[in-house]
Amino acid sequence: MRTSPLLVVALLASSSATVAAQPRAKAPAPAAGSITGTVSFKGTPPARTALDRKSDPVCARTQRLAEDVVVEGGKLRDVHVRIKIGTAGKHPAPETPAVITQTECMYTPRVVGVIAGQKLEVRNGDPTFHNVRGTLGKQILWNLAHLAGGEPLVRSDLGKAGEVVSLHCDVHPWMAAWAVVSDHPYFAVTGADGSFTLDGVPPGAYTLEAWHPTLGLQTTKVKVKKGKAAKAVFSFAAPAPKP
Numbered sequence: 001m002r003t004s005p006l007l008v009v010a011l012l013a014s015s016s017a018t019v020a021a022q023p024r025a026k027a028p029a030p031a032a033g034s035i036t037g038t039v040s041f042k043g044t045p046p047a048r049t050a051l052d053r054k055s056d057p058v059c060a061r062t063q064r065l066a067e068d069v070v071v072e073g074g075k076l077r078d079v080h081v082r083i084k085i086g087t088a089g090k091h092p093a094p095e096t097p098a099v100i101t102q103t104e105c106m107y108t109p110r111v112v113g114v115i116a117g118q119k120l121e122v123r124n125g126d127p128t129f130h131n132v133r134g135t136l137g138k139q140i141l142w143n144l145a146h147l148a149g150g151e152p153l154v155r156s157d158l159g160k161a162g163e164v165v166s167l168h169c170d171v172h173p174w175m176a177a178w179a180v181v182s183d184h185p186y187f188a189v190t191g192a193d194g195s196f197t198l199d200g201v202p203p204g205a206y207t208l209e210a211w212h213p214t215l216g217l218q219t220t221k222v223k224v225k226k227g228k229a230a231k232a233v234f235s236f237a238a239p240a241p242k243p
Contacts, residue, residue, distance in 0.1 A: 003119060007110070007238070010221030015093065017061070021180060023104075024070065024228060029235065031203075031226045031227045032036055032199070032201055032202055032203075032223070032226075032227075033201050033203055033224040033225055033226060033227060033228045033229060033230060034197060034198060034199050034200070034201055034228075034229045035083075035186075035196075035197070035198040035201055035206075035208065035222055035224060035230045035231075035232055036195070036196070036197045036198075036229050036230070036231060036232070037081075037082070037195070037196060037231055037232035037233050037234070037236045038075060038190075038193075038195050038196070038233060038234075039073070039075065039076045039079045039081070039190050039195075039196065039210055039233075039235070039236065040074055040075055040076060040163050040192045040194060040230045040233070040234070040235045040236070041069070041071040041074060041076045041155045041235070041236055041237065042235050042237040043237050043238060044238075045069055045071035046068070046069050046173055046191070046238055048065040048066050048067070048068075048069075048070070049065065049066050050063055050064075050065055050066075051063075051064050051065065051174045052174075053068055053105060053172070053174070055172075056089065056105065056128055056171070056172060057129035057184060058105065058127055058143025059104070059105035059128065059172060062104045062105075064104060064105070064106060065196075066174070066215075067106070067110055068213075068214045069200070069212075069214050069215065069238070070192075072192045072193070072194075073193075073195075074238055075190070075192070075193050075195075076152070076184065076190060076194050076212065077110075077190055077191060077194065078109070078110045078111045078182045078189065078190065078191055078212060078213065078214075078215045079111075079189065079190040079194070079196070079210050079211065079212045079234070079236075080111050080113055080175070080178075080188075080189050080210070080211045080212075081187060081188050081189070081190065081196045081198070081208065081209070081211075081234075082180070082182055082186060082188075082198075082209055082211075083136050083184065083186040083187070083198070083201070083207070083208060083209075084112065084206065084207040084208070084209055084219070085161045085182055085183050085184070086161075086162075086183065088183075088184040088186055088201075088202070088206065089184060089185070089202075090183050091115060091183065091185055092115075092117070092176060093114075093115045093116060093118040093119075093183045094115065094118055094185075097118065097119035097120055097121040097154060098112045098113070098114045098118060098119070098120050098121070098179065098239070099112075099120075099121045099122075099123065100109075100112060100121070100122050100123070100177055100179075101122075101123045101124075101125050102122070102123065102124045102125055102130050102132075102169070102175070103125040103126060103148070105126055105128070105130075105172050105174075105175065105232075106174075106175060107167060107175055107176065107177035109177070109189060110176070110177050110213075111177065111178050111180065111189050111213065112177070112178070112179050112180070112189065113179075113180050113182060113188070113189060114158055114179050114181055114182070115156075115181075115182055115183065115184065115185060115189040116160055116161045116181050116182070116183055117160075118156075118158070119154055119156045120154070120156075121152045121153070121154050121156060121160055121167075121178055122146070122152060122154075122155070122157075122167070123152045124146045124147070124148060124149070124150055124152075126148060126166040127148045127149070128148050129145070129146070129147055129148060129171060130145075130146040130169050130171055130172065130175075131143060131144060131145050131169055131170050131171055132144050132146050132167060132168075132169065133167070133168045133169070133170060134155060134158075134165050134166070134167055135165065135166050135167075135168065136159050136164075136165050136166075137223045141155075141157050141158075141159075141165065142157070158179055159181050160163065160181060161181050161182055161183035162181065162182075163181050164178055164179070164180050164181065164211075165178070165179045166178050166180070176213075178213050180211065185200075186198045186200070186201055192217035196203050199226045201230075202224070203225055203226050204223075204224055205224075206220070206221070206222050206223075206224065207219055207220075207221060207222075207225045208220050208221070208222050208232050210234040210236075212236060215236045215237075215238075215239070218234050218236065220232055220233075221238075222236065228241050
């Protein structure tokens with residue numbers, strides 16, 4: 001039995017349409033790399049004085065030192081390290097909030113990073129009253145009472161990428177913390193060993209920023225290669241005394 005030429009043409013056309021309708025496989029994304037490094041302090045670090053916390057018996061139970069500049073073994077704590085905003089794409093805010101806890105009448109951690117639109121949750125782990133005042137520049141964003149054992153305070157008004165919201169307690173004026181807002185997740189905050197790691201960074205050339213609440217901002221250039229760890233080192237020093 002001979003097949004009609006018209007039927008053959010129809011079958012070929014149908015087959016071509018089916019192939020065209022099938023989604024093409026996406027090209028694999030470039031393997032991510034990472035950025036690792038340390039932040040050091042050059043010279044003799046400022047002396048950490050004992051805080052006067054006698055105004056609140058709960059706070060007075062534990063002696064704490066000032067945390068303006070914390071250096072251990074030559075490494076600097078509380079440095080926010082990130083890829084410069086506007087250069088690593090925009091990313092959605094995670095549903096999980098960043099967390100700061102009031103414990104022993106101090107904010108822990110002292111510096112956190114958030115993605116624009118992400119919430120900040122402030123917990124009261126102390127058996128005493130706090131208030132939490134969030135400030136952006138000279139603008140007060142909120143000023144809320146926080147009772148002992150109270151529910152966490154959750155805030156979403158943290159400004160836009162590139163801004164920094166500071167937290168203060170007017171009951172305990174030595175308490176301070178900072179939330180640094182970015183448009184991407186490629187940031188970290190140094191701990192006691194001064195180290196940082198930024199994972200999942202797409203290959204490319206970037207400007208890396210290191211910011212400390214007291215010592216300011218430093219930048220350096222890094223180049224991230226496929227599946228490799230780029231290295232970066234920062235070194236801060238005490239500001240020169242004013243004349």
